[in-house]
Amino acid sequence: MSAATPARLAGPPGAEPPGAEPAGAEPAGGPAGEDRQDEAQRQASGSTLFGRGLLYVVVAGAQLVSSAFASPVLAHVLGDPAALGTLALAVSLHQLLMAVVLLGLDHALVLRFAQDGHDRAARSLAGAALLVATAATSLVWVTAGWWGPVLGFTDRPVLLLTVLWTVPTAGVFVALGLLLAADRLRPYALVTLLSAVGGQVLGVVLVLAHVQAAGPSGVTRYVSGLLVADAVGAVVGLCLTRPRWRGALSWPALAPAVAFGVPLVLNSLSGFVLNAGDRIVLQRLTGPAEVGRYQIAYTVGYVATQVIGLTSSTWTPRFAAVADRVRRAELIGATRDTIYRLLSPVVLGIVLGAPVVLRVIAPATFEPAGLLAVVYVVVLSAYAGAAGSASGRMLVIERRTRLLAVVSVAVAALNIGLNLVLVPFWGILGAAVATLLAFCVQSTAQRWCARGLGAFPRAARRVHAEIVLVSAVAGATVLLPQDPVTNGVRFALALACLPWCFVLLRRVRRAV
Known part of the structure; x- marks a missing residue:
């Protein structure tokens, strides 16, 4: 977004520009190669x-x-x-x-x-x-x-x-x-x-x-x-x-790159359907007004997942430059766990601050009080997004883009099916649950596809425990009344999550 040495994007020998390393070659040994790694x-x-x-x-x-x-x-x-x-x-x-x-x-x-x-x-x-x-x-x-x-x-x-x-x-x-x-x-x-x-x-x-x-x-x-x-x-x-x-x-040089990139096109198109499919179902089953309410809640809750997507695209080159597959997998796993921990104050802060934010960006006709549960469910998808980003990054670096495309198409279809089942019963909350389940299935399937690609570590138990605890606390706050005083206290607690996030980030940056 990692069984055999990954095939390089280059074509056969001779397709390289003069002076380039041969396709499929590992970084040169000796001091220079070691320094580079x-x-x-x-x-x-x-x-x-x-x-x-x-x-x-x-x-x-x-x-x-x-x-x-x-x-x-x-x-x-x-x-x-x-x-x-x-x-x-x-x-x-x-x-x-x-x-x-x-x-x-x-x-x-x-x-x-x-x-x-x-x-x-x-x-x-x-x-x-x-x-x-x-x-x-x-x-x-x-x-x-x-x-x-x-x-x-x-x-x-x-x-x-x-x-x-x-x-x-x-x-x-x-x-x-x-x-x-x-x-x-x-x-x-x-x-x-x-x-x-x-x-x-x-x-x-x-x-x-x-x-x-x-x-x-x-x-x-x-x-x-x-x-x-x-x-x-x-x-x-x-x-x-x-x-x-x-x-x-030059086709000999271009063909491997096209073979690598075309499945990513299908992956992007499937992601487009995954993000838009719930709106299409809501439009047909509940009408445009509910689509508008869902869009407001989704925008607030999806911020964390969008940021994770940005980290995947901007950090992939750094991991790809690490030739040792085992070390690369360890680094990706450690980064994933750090993102999990950084998500804790973010998830809790978004849910706590959502009642005020929803009332600021949406008029009363949108019934913002009824959107908090949707925000909560959508923001939880950030955890699945972090897991899927890590396994997807490994699959991209190892050129397993076809597997990514297959998973994305299947998950997009699953999301549509789940929306058709859940929306008639739970309305826009059903659409949010369908999205969360689709992201969970996607991250699980990608993890399975990445099996054997280096020693990809599982998250520590304490990290899982923190995810469960934060999710439970955030969910409990959804049940609180949404009167002005309670919402003011919530928003103050949401702001207090910022120092928590900064302290965690500072610790990571100081790590060697």
């Missing part, structure tokens, strides 16, 4: 991951924060629910296209860089990824008139801008992948802020500049702002990373 293990240690490595997570999370601030502004400025629906549809299409057009090559180049120790082959994969994404986007553009109306796009300018937006975003993804693998934090932060934060700011400014003519035209301006910012970020990022174009589409 010592440095790799240090970079994958808890003290580094939760120090400098955590800065990458913070930077990557800037998009979540900027989107959270932009969403209510857009809701008030656009005004028209139909315009908001068009914008949501455009963003969903963009996410879908980004999951497909790169063929997973953006993930492949990160892993290739980490395991090679140099960027020559990775930069060639970067060039290939950009060419493939441009070709795929061109095909989507040409055929947009056929499939656009089927998906509900009645505004053609928004549709075409959304498709065009794919190309610069692909450039940003590729550049960020190379910068992440090379551990270039400042350029990584620059490109992220230009594209993610800059896009939200520019989009909102363009909408506010013509606030009297909001509605559908406001959506066009907002998407235009996102496109322009991503284009700037892509140009800066690609100038900093310099993808290689010569031989980029």
Whole structure:
């Protein structure tokens, strides 16, 4: 997101750029190779991951924060629910296209860089990824008139801008992948802020500049702002990373990367269904009002799981650079246990603070008092997410992406089935329970698939005991009354969880 030495992404000998290590070769022995592995293990240690490595997570999370601030502004400025629906549809299409057009090559180049120790082959994969994404986007553009109306796009300018937006975003993804693998934090932060934060700011400014003519035209301006910012970020990022174009589409070198990346495309699409399937079932069985209530509760409770997803994508190169499978498994297991412990104050704090937060972000018509149980169930999925992130990371590093894809498809189907069974009885709480169960099944299945891939340790009993205790205490607070005084006390206790989290984090960063 680990039985035999993992197959490298490179093709047969001779497909490598001059001077590159042969495909499948382990790091060279001798002092240089040992020094490189010592440095790799240090970079994958808890003290580094939760120090400098955590800065990458913070930077990557800037998009979540900027989107959270932009969403209510857009809701008030656009005004028209139909315009908001068009914008949501455009963003969903963009996410879908980004999951497909790169063929997973953006993930492949990160892993290739980490395991090679140099960027020559990775930069060639970067060039290939950009060419493939441009070709795929061109095909989507040409055929947009056929499939656009089927998906509900009645505004053609928004549709075409959304498709065009794919190309610069692909450039940003590729550049960020190379910068992440090379551990270039400042350029990584620059490109992220230009594209993610800059896009939200520019989009909102363009909408506010013509606030009297909001509605559908406001959506066009907002998407235009996102496109322009991503284009700037892509140009800066690609100038900093310099993808290689010569031989980029050499099939002997490209084929293993495609074989690695395509299952990740299916994995991403299944994840898309996993996250959206419950809304689809709720829409059909309970109506749009309940979907809106569920979305509010899900947004509050899902924050922790989103952050864990960011750690998986930003930390994978550090673990991939560790050649010793047993040591790598131990490091991944130790990091997973640390995340479990850091989740304790986060889970408890979110549940304690949710009654106040829900009343701030949702009007009374959403009946926020009835959403607390949903927040509690959703936030518990962060524990399963941490487990699945660890086993998924091992499977990716060991090139077992097909197994990941199979598990993801099965879990997405299971989630739909569980929603169909539970929603008629428990409503939106049933949808939350279905999501939690799906995440638990996914983490269990991935753990089973990762058996034998190094000595992947189980969490200590005291860690499991802490998870059970915190979950029980948080669940008990859900049963308390939600009057103003009680909610005020809860919120104060939620704020008190912050020092707890900081103390734990400080201990990890000081560890050797």
